[in-house]
Amino acid sequence: MTETRLDAVKLDGTGPVYDQIRRAIRDLVVSGEWPPGTGVPPEHALMEQLGASRMTVHRALVQLAREGLIIRRRRSGTVVASPPASHAMLDILSIPEEVEQLGQAYAHDVLSRSDGRPAPEVAERFGLKRSDKVSHLVVLHRAGGKPHVLEERVIHVASVAGLAEEDFAQTPPGDWLLKHSLWSQAEHAISAVGAQGDEAVLLEIAVGEPCLLVERRTWNQDRPVTAVRLLYPGPRHRFIGRFGPYGQV
Structure with missing residues (x-):
């Protein structure tokens, strides 16, 4: 599992803090800076780095998981999800x-x-x-x-x-x-x-x-x-x- 640089998560100062965290991590994933399999920093590390509460960080990560961007596992930690495979007629074809x-x-x-x-x-x-x-x-x-x-x-x-x-x-x-x-x-x-x-x-x-x-x-x-x-x-x-x-x- 590839580790991430915690300081890559930067807030833009616009809107609720949980949504700033969500957007910051989302942009790192979508841009490819955090490719599939990359380890997402744990909640406590994000709290310290960003000066946010546990509830705020947790809410952002839960939303990212719902969007399919990350996978949360209790023992092995949170990682960036892989995009869905495409191979059927009505899927996104190459x-x-x-x-x-x-x-x-x-x-x-x-x-x-x-x-x-x-x-x-x-x-x-x-x-x-x-x-x-x-x-x-x-x-x-x-x-x-x-x-x-x-x-x-x-x-x-x-x-x-x-x-x-x-x-x-x-x-x-x-x-x-x-x-x-x-x-x-x-x-x-x-x-x-x-x-x-x-x-x-x-x-x-x-x-x-x-x-x-x-x-x-x-x-x-x-x-x-x-x-x-x-x-x-x-x-x-x-x-x-x-x-x-x-x-x-």
Whole structure:
């Protein structure tokens, strides 16, 4: 178990102390400074370092455990939790892994990126407020040199640490988010649509050709994390999920 530096927990002076402690530890986890398996300082150490009462520190840690950020164990202590694994049809999928399972070479290109307040059409498409600060990306994923899926994504800047420094040249946005953000709720929809002009050109298919559109939104508690539209050329893809009486198997 990796140990943490106690002085890394810094309060920002805004709001109740328990919530400042919760945010301070949450930011260390989400940023990757405290990776999964890292030992979280015990309550008495946090009390002394931050000048907080045991009840205040306890409340912050209980909330972090409810959010799935930490795991509290009586004998072995508290550690940073691992993000949930992703491998089923309706889970958060890794596109590179998806391509590798097809036995093909994966590649991707970031076609565009804009940071700041969303353009009106982007806000409408993703249900954003014009005051939201997001990173808007368009990415083309390839399998065996051919277009595999066209991704359009918005990432909420306030919910993801380290976003400004990442260019996604080596790791595509979805995989990067799996490692650098946490989510507690997801909404997932699949529909059939016809390819529009620019989309058809990028996917190297005819305008109007059937496509599978996968739309997904994720939240961490009540904070939006990301929203994505994944457009798959219909004839090249199908989604398969196996289910049992207690969920996916």
